[in-house]
Amino acid sequence: MSAARWRGTLIYTGTLATIGTVAFARFGPLAQAEAPATAAGASSGSIGGAAPSVVGAPGSTSVAPGTGTDGSGTSATDPADPQTGTPQAETVTVVGSVAQTRYGPVQVQVTFTGSRLIDVRTLQAPSSHPESAQISARATPLLAREVLAAQSASIDTVSGATYTSEGYRESVQSILDQRG
């Protein structure tokens, strides 16, 4: 448990039927120097059955799908914003695992400089001929964005169907809660 990040855990148990039996709380200090620790902790292989292979400098593996937003507004990160928090931008390439989509299997390789997505290459596409496509950050289609985002090694929380207590034990969220 990282003392720098956790200040307390609250656990409630009870007989609540629909929405609550256990609650975890984590309190972090001003999150300034946490980025490296977070990235390291999250990429320990506990997340994602098919771990992405990361090529390049591991200094900034933070995958920020929001920077590739096409205007649908899933992110608060404005692509036009000056990059904050990454003084020296390193180039990182992530090869995603194969994703089944409604169009067929898709596998992409994405490249970031800092948190900015600079390239998406389609390694496997539903069409028979594999093609490499240079897609600008702004034009990245939702589909590719989802696929690349799914390979992110670093997540803060997990959304899913309401888990049972047993389901929770198996969940990535429980790992995140324990990680501190």
Added chain:
Amino acid sequence: MGTVFSLDVRATAPDVAARAAADAFALLREAEARFSPFLADSELRRFERGECAPSSDLHEVLAIAERASAASGGAFDVRAPDGSLDTNGVVKGWAAQRAADALAAAGCGAFCLNAGGDVVTRGVPEPGRGWRTGVRDPHDPRRMLAVVELGDGAVATSGVYERGSHVWDGRTGRPATGLLAATVVAEDLTTADVLATSVLALGPDGVAWALDHGARDAFGVRPDGRLVTAARAAPSPGA
């Protein structure tokens, strides 16, 4: 049954955060006690038996359900097929959003509250990035289908893979089977949660529907694992 609430507070003095968290969890427990369909003496059950008038909160919850029902052509329905009143499709998101508002009011400027798989976020976890919410694969709890990065916002997922077919299509009274799961991103969790449940009830067509009803983004997973995305801005792949 029961579920789990996880709260991650950043950039807040620990004593302030601890107090705020305790108050927020108290709100959630209170909502549970009042609106649980499983507790015979809950306000919901007493209202149903005609033993009390609806409080302003119950009135609000029922009004949200009413609007969702009208907007979805009856697919979303707080009347369970057996005729009982079941506000679970509304209450969790509504209560968690209320708890989040309380956290913000108490001085927590950056936090992520996960209410059994539904997420509300505020501020940023660290400089330069938003909160990253992974949306899990219905077939594999360790695999993420997508990651949604948000500052202030909410992500709700409704699915049949954890608790079975507890969502029904109000138009037919039958279990919703068109999608395994539906995820909606919206400004607030009240909206996201009710929309996610509605999309699950509507089936694949609900994904595009959600975008016209307050969703920032939405997608669903078919029983065979294929994704249903809202093709709003995405170019056609020549199909």
